[in-house]
Amino acid sequence: MAANLLEAVGVLKSFGEVRALDHVSLAVRAGEVHTIVGGNGAGKSTLVKVLSGVCRPDRGELRVDGRPVRFATPLDALRAGIGAVHQEGNLVPMMSVARNLFLGREPRRFGLIDFSRMHDLAAETLAGYGLHVDVRRPLGSLGPGTRQLVAIARAVSTGARVIVLDEPGAALEPAELDTLFAVVDRLRAEGRAIVYVSHRLDELYRVGDRVTVLRDGRVVRTGPLAAIDQVRLVSLMLGRPYRPATTGPAAADPAGEQPADEPGDEPVLTATGLTRRRVLSGVSLALRPGEVLGLGGLLGAGRSATARAIAGALPVDAGQVTVAGAPKRKWSIRAAIRAGISLVPKDRRTEGIVPTLSVRDNIALAALSRLSRAGIVSDARVDKLVADLMDRLHIKATSPRQRVAELSGGNQQKVLLARWLAMRPRVLLLDEPTRGVDVAAKADLRSLIDDLAVDGLAVLLISNDPRELADNCDRVVVLRDGAVVGELSGLAITEQRIVEAIAAVPATGPSGASAPARAAGMATADPGLATP
Known part of the structure; x- marks a missing residue:
């Protein structure tokens, strides 16, 4: 059995009257991926912060190679061989990509930073992660997925023996996820220990060796991940039996009849010919009261750009938005809000909450x-x-x-x-609303979306998970290269059909339904709400 590189023994941590960690013990071995799961508020991120020196435990002990250690700062943890990538990010957006990658470890010449060498090393390092970006650009000018991969590259490049990843895949597109999995596999083969925290069960079962389940700040199970199926795992997280959702628009009425409460016929919002050079190419769609319209596609297909254009946050070269039959000529964020259009962005940390x-x-x-x-x-x-x-x-x-x-x-x-919702919108644009949330929160959000539609709200749901689109939407519009390439409705909305439209390849064949998913570079599901 491999030696324990990192241990937490009886760790307690409270914030005011809230006990975030209650006698939590954890052992991470060399050459393994130790996954940590639990509902929102279970204590996962607090445990990550304790392990990485961001906050000190009130009681308990940390050990590295069997020796007790105390971390006053994250730098102390890094010096002990523990590198961490936190869910909320731990880099400096205004600094260049290269400076972030080598922050505190910049190559020097004659006592000064050797920028030329640093830029070359940064480009070479990121190329190993499939990233080919201008390393002189400010990190904040890049997308959340790219920023996350830069943070992971930084943690690995420090030479840390233990890598702590808190929701590493939450901001990543499918192709980027493949890169992440390859990196994790390589680190495991090198004998490093990886602590992998995620709500996305498909990720856990792809990379994990062992699992620790947290609930209400306590450990409720630790053991081999392969020894527990997903339904049982989710039940442990929730503290009650879990029954996966099996209904969706296609499954709700096996007789093929239309539901009694159909969406209104007249669109509350119509986008016509939205065009922006190199981003959108004539995107048109309509949203009706009481309807959930899904927007699918790969990274760079134009999903978020479409939502931002509708919300007035992305100027377009051509095209028009019409609300309740009235064309809007001077379109802006303020005009969209006044018209009753609200956008919930996917990057909640930088574009959402304060x-x-x-x-x-x-x-x-x-x-x-x-x-x-x-x-x-x-x-x-x-x-x-x-x-x-x-x-x-x-x-x-x-x-x-x-x-x-x-x-x-x-x-x-x-x-x-x-x-x-406090604005009482007529149209709600949701860009990856379930990214980085647990199974219970996903179920809450799914139920809320249904309730909003029943109340007459028009909802645009953007997701890179075809199962989420199939389970939630009345219609699905598929984008590729900034243009609409397909639309599905009624019983045609299935996970397989969505993947077909995204990948533009047949979904049948010797390898079954997983073939188009691989061709699309897209996960076939987030089993957080699925039967394994």
Whole structure:
């Protein structure tokens, strides 16, 4: 049996009256991937922060190679051979890609930073991750997936013997995930230890050797991942028996009849010929009241760009947005909001929540004008609105005054969604709303989307998971290279048909339904809500 490189023994950590970790013990061996799972608020990110020196445990002990250690800072952990990539990111957006990659370890010549050599080394390092970018560019100018791979490359390049990855695949597209898995396999073969935290069960079963399940800050199981099936794993996370969802638009009515409550016939929003050079090419779609329209496609297909153009956040060279039959000529974010269009972006950390503000302030932020009289905000109206939305979305917080940065990823996502629901929108654009959230939160969001549609809201759902689209949508529009290449509706909306449209290859053959998924470079499912 391989030796334990890193151990946590009886770790306790509290934040005020909330005990985040309660006598947590963990042992990570050389040459293994030790996965950690649990619902939002189970203590996963807190454990990662303790292991990587971001915060100190109140009680308990950490050991490296069997020797007790104390980390006052992340640099102490790094010196002990522990490199971490945190879910919220730990790099500097305004610095160049190269500076971030070698921050604190810049190559020098005559005592000065050798920028030429640093740029060459950075380009060479990132090429091994399939990244070919200008390493002189500010990191913040790149997409979230690229930033995540840069953070992983930095952790690995430090020579750390233990690599801690907190939701490493949450921001990655399928092709980037393949690169991540190859890196993890290589690190394991080199004898390094990997702590892999993720809500996405398909990732865990792809890379994991052992699993530790956390619930309410306690360890409820540790053992070989292959010895436990996904349904049992999710049941342990939830603390109750779990029955996977088996219904979707196609499965809801086996007789093939239309549901009684069909979406309204007249579109509440129509986008016609949206075009932006090298990004969008004549994208047209319509959203009807009470309808959930899915938007699928690969990385770079134009999904997020379409949503941002509709929301007025991306100027277009040509095309038009029409709301309730009225064409909008001077289109902007403000005009879109006034027209009742709300966008929940996929990158909640940089484009969504304000981490220094409370849950209450984050929810009320966009609706302050509606909650004020004569320019004075009514605290009573704010408190009622926030309480109602927190209850409706099942947001878990010690109080509305808790800082939103202290919440789990899934609850942060719900806070962001609550902010835009507070605006009482007619059209809600959801860009990867379930990214980085656990099984229970996914179920909550799925139920909420259904409820919003029943209430007459038009919803645009963007996802890189064809099963999520198949389970949630009334219609699915597929994009490729910035253009619409297909549309599915009714019983035609199946995971296999969506993958076919994305990949533009037949879905049948000797290898079965997984063949088009491989051709598309797209995960066939996120089994967080699926039967294994």
